[in-house]
Amino acid sequence: xxxxxxxxxxxxxxxxxxxxxxxxxxxxxxxxxxxxxxxxxxxxxxxxxxxxxxxxxxxxxxxxxxxxxxxxxxxxxxxxxxxxxxxxxxxxxxxxxxxxxxxxxxxxxxxxxxxxxxxxxxxxxxxxxxxxxxxxxxxxxxxxxxxxxxxxxxxxxxxxxxxxxxxxxxxxxxxxxxxxxxxxxxxxxxxxxxxxxxxxxxxxxxxxxxxxxxxxxxxxxxxxxxxxxxxxxxxxxxxxxxxxxxxxxxxxxxxxxxxxxxxxxxxxxxxxxxxxxxxxxxxxxxxxxxxxxxxxxxxxxxxxxxxxxxxxxxxxxxxx
Amino acid sequence: xxxxxxxxxxxxxxxxxxxxxxxxxxxxxxxxxxxxxxxxxxxxxxxxxxxxxxxxxxxxxxxxxxxxxxxxxxxxxxxxxxxxxxxxxxxxxxxxxxxxxxxxxxxxxxxxxxxxxxxxxxxxxxxxxxxxxxxxxxxxxxxxxxxxxxxxxxxxxxxxxxxxxxxxxxxxxxxxxxxxxxxxxxxxxxxxxxxxxxxxxxxxxxxxxxxxxxxxxxxxxxxxxxxxxxxxxxxxxxxxxxxxxxxxxxxxxxxxxxxxxxxxxxxxxxxxxxxxxxxxxxxxxxxxxxxxxxxxxxxxxxxxxxxxxxxxxxxxxxxxxxxxxxxxxxxxxxxxxxxxxxxxxxxx
Numbered sequence: 001x002x003x004x005x006x007x008x009x010x011x012x013x014x015x016x017x018x019x020x021x022x023x024x025x026x027x028x029x030x031x032x033x034x035x036x037x038x039x040x041x042x043x044x045x046x047x048x049x050x051x052x053x054x055x056x057x058x059x060x061x062x063x064x065x066x067x068x069x070x071x072x073x074x075x076x077x078x079x080x081x082x083x084x085x086x087x088x089x090x091x092x093x094x095x096x097x098x099x100x101x102x103x104x105x106x107x108x109x110x111x112x113x114x115x116x117x118x119x120x121x122x123x124x125x126x127x128x129x130x131x132x133x134x135x136x137x138x139x140x141x142x143x144x145x146x147x148x149x150x151x152x153x154x155x156x157x158x159x160x161x162x163x164x165x166x167x168x169x170x171x172x173x174x175x176x177x178x179x180x181x182x183x184x185x186x187x188x189x190x191x192x193x194x195x196x197x198x199x200x201x202x203x204x205x206x207x208x209x210x211x212x213x214x215x216x217x218x219x220x221x222x223x224x225x226x227x228x229x230x231x232x233x234x235x236x237x238x239x240x241x242x243x244x245x246x247x248x249x250x251x252x253x254x255x256x257x258x259x260x261x262x263x264x265x266x267x268x269x270x271x272x273x274x275x276x277x278x279x280x281x282x283x284x285x286x287x288x289x290x291x292x293x294x295x296x297x298x299x300x301x302x303x304x305x306x307x308x309x310x311x312x313x314x315x316x317x318x319x320x
Numbered sequence: 321x322x323x324x325x326x327x328x329x330x331x332x333x334x335x336x337x338x339x340x341x342x343x344x345x346x347x348x349x350x351x352x353x354x355x356x357x358x359x360x361x362x363x364x365x366x367x368x369x370x371x372x373x374x375x376x377x378x379x380x381x382x383x384x385x386x387x388x389x390x391x392x393x394x395x396x397x398x399x400x401x402x403x404x405x406x407x408x409x410x411x412x413x414x415x416x417x418x419x420x421x422x423x424x425x426x427x428x429x430x431x432x433x434x435x436x437x438x439x440x441x442x443x444x445x446x447x448x449x450x451x452x453x454x455x456x457x458x459x460x461x462x463x464x465x466x467x468x469x470x471x472x473x474x475x476x477x478x479x480x481x482x483x484x485x486x487x488x489x490x491x492x493x494x495x496x497x498x499x500x501x502x503x504x505x506x507x508x509x510x511x512x513x514x515x516x517x518x519x520x521x522x523x524x525x526x527x528x529x530x531x532x533x534x535x536x537x538x539x540x541x542x543x544x545x546x547x548x549x550x551x552x553x554x555x556x557x558x559x560x561x562x563x564x565x566x567x568x569x570x571x572x573x574x575x576x577x578x579x580x581x582x583x584x585x586x587x588x589x590x591x592x593x594x595x596x597x598x599x600x601x602x603x604x605x606x607x608x609x610x611x612x613x614x615x616x617x618x619x620x621x622x623x624x625x626x627x628x629x630x631x632x633x634x635x636x637x638x639x640x641x642x643x644x645x646x647x648x649x650x651x652x653x654x655x656x657x658x659x660x661x662x663x664x665x666x667x668x
Contacts, residue, residue, distance in 0.1 A: 125652075129480065135474065135481065136480075136481040136484060136639075137484075138484040139483050139484050139618070139655065141486070141618070141633070270486060270633070270634065270635035271635050275633075275634075276632060276634065279627075279632045279633065280632070284624065284627050285486070285618075285627065285633040286618070286623075286624070287618040287619060287623075302471070304467045304470065304639075307484060307635075308635075
């Protein structure tokens with residue numbers, strides 16, 4: 001093939017953004033590309049394919065620092081992948097696969113990045129599954145509840161401008177139940193939920209009498225899986241504190257109503273006690289039409305293990 | 321990682337002493353000998369399979385069965401790919417699905433890639449013999465494997481996940497149903513002939529569904545040699561609107577459940593759904609069972625019907641896998657259109 005595959009450089013930005021325009025399902029602004037490419041505290045993973053000086057292909061994973069089985073590692077979300085067709089009738093497997101394999105060769109191994117994941121569909125899924133060993137972690141379900149027209153505002157819920165060091169305290173209280181999960185500390189949460197250009201989340205928190213964070217919910221109005229709804233993008237509450245969860249849910253409902261949304265939705269692992277608790281609170285479980293898939297680089301942590309152990313919320317993807 | 325050993329349908333040289341062939345009458349004795357030896361080693365709760373159960377499952381099924389064996393020179397069974405066939409209706413046309421069950425490899429050949437090779441050989445042979453677009457051929461091979469079998473199946477036979485399966489469950493006292501006016505329930509010992517008319521109506525709702533006629537349902541629920549099933553019909557003015565089958569049993573690591581083993585309701589008949597769910601709750605309560613549990617595809621309307629009756633969704637260890645034999649009907653299509661219940665599986 002005439003093109004060259006190499007890691008992304010900062011100088012690639014103009015050509016890359018031109019290349020991304022109209023080539024990917026998600027429209028990506030320059031600010032958002034810089035945000036995930038340069039400002040991510042977990043680093044950058046991206047390769048481009050060049051035809052001469054022109055970028056004709058791109059494959060990136062947005063890394064997250066992950067706590068897994070007692071150690072820190074990296075999972076990465078595949079985003080903004082596009083590549084030219086190899087030849088008429090052959091679709092785009094070859095350039096696409098070359099990019100993906102080059103990135104994995106540089107970063108992924110049992111001692112390096114452990115999992116690359118995403119919601120590929122259609123032709124992208126067929127390539128990911130057939131040639132890159134992506135497998136289905138789960139058919140992604142969405143928890144959905146209609147927002148009532150009126151309800152009393154709960155007391156004790158505060159709006160957080162940013163996360164501080166207490167985020168890590170809360171994460172440490174919760175993560176013992178997770179086999180794996182992206183580390184929710186001050187840097188990671190502010191990057192994902194507060195600083196994302198054009199997509200800042202509303203952060204609602206509950207503190208105890210000493211001002212210590214007992215739980216939070218991050219909210220954003222958006223469109224996913226065919227639902228224009230208020231989405232709980234992230235949710236971190238110890239399951240043994242149902243009162244905190246109830247306060248946050250009531251406040252989230254109020255926020256959704258204020259945002260003019262009829263539905264409050266979220267995504268949580270089915271094994272979480274909160275998955276059951278939210279159903280008891282009136283949420284229905286509906287299919288999203290999306291399948292969370294993963295390419296696993298350590299035999300022990302394959303898609304079956306991830307399904308049963310990975311704390312996954314919408315903050316782990318850039319979909320909302 | 322998928323192996324690159326795919327594509328052959330003959331045994332490699334190290335296995336020259338094994339022959340791959342279809343079942344022949346009389347093989348069941350050697351099949352059971354190997355089955356009982358293999359599964360006793362890996363399942364502490366294993367009870368030896370009886371000849372009566374084997375005959376019911378594979379010889380008496382009105383939809384038939386497909387069994388491929390790896391046989392040694394002295395007539396011993398060293399491996400098996402056995403399938404329970406299902407007559408299917410798919411997009412209005414007849415076809416077959418095959419549920420892989422009792423897949424086994426004798427310990428002496430059950431070593432890493434050698435076992436994988438056998439899985440590949442079996443599946444390629446099955447595809448060559450049985451897969452195709454004719455009404456008497458198979459469109460999908462599927463199963464609900466344990467993780468080890470899944471890893472082998474995806475690596476050596478290109479199986480894919482159709483669905484990661486969730487279950488619906490509720491305590492009998494939690495189940496709340498809507499009005500069931502005009503619907504009469506009748507508990508029966510066998511299915512009526514007009515159940516096939518209900519099935520035909522339901523093909524309008526479910527683009528892929530196993531044939532549910534009297535012969536099939538009586539085989540599954542009346543003639544079962546080990547399970548006692550309670551069957552109830554819902555009618556309005558004599559017209560059959562739905563049925564449900566309740567079996568007491570274990571599922572997904574939980575013991576002594578009221579299992580909704582089969583459930584079929586005509587389109588747009590919420591009163592029949594309500595009546596049947598109410599009956600299931602009453603039966604579970606009468607029998608002192610703490611949980612009513614079932615599986616359904618989340619793509620079916622019943623998925624929300626059950627939740628509306630206060631069933632809650634929970635994970636299971638199971639996932640449905642499939643190997644497509646027809647280009648137009650891949651596993652994603654199956655995910656959206658295939659209606660099944662616990663009774664379609666070998667899990668109950």
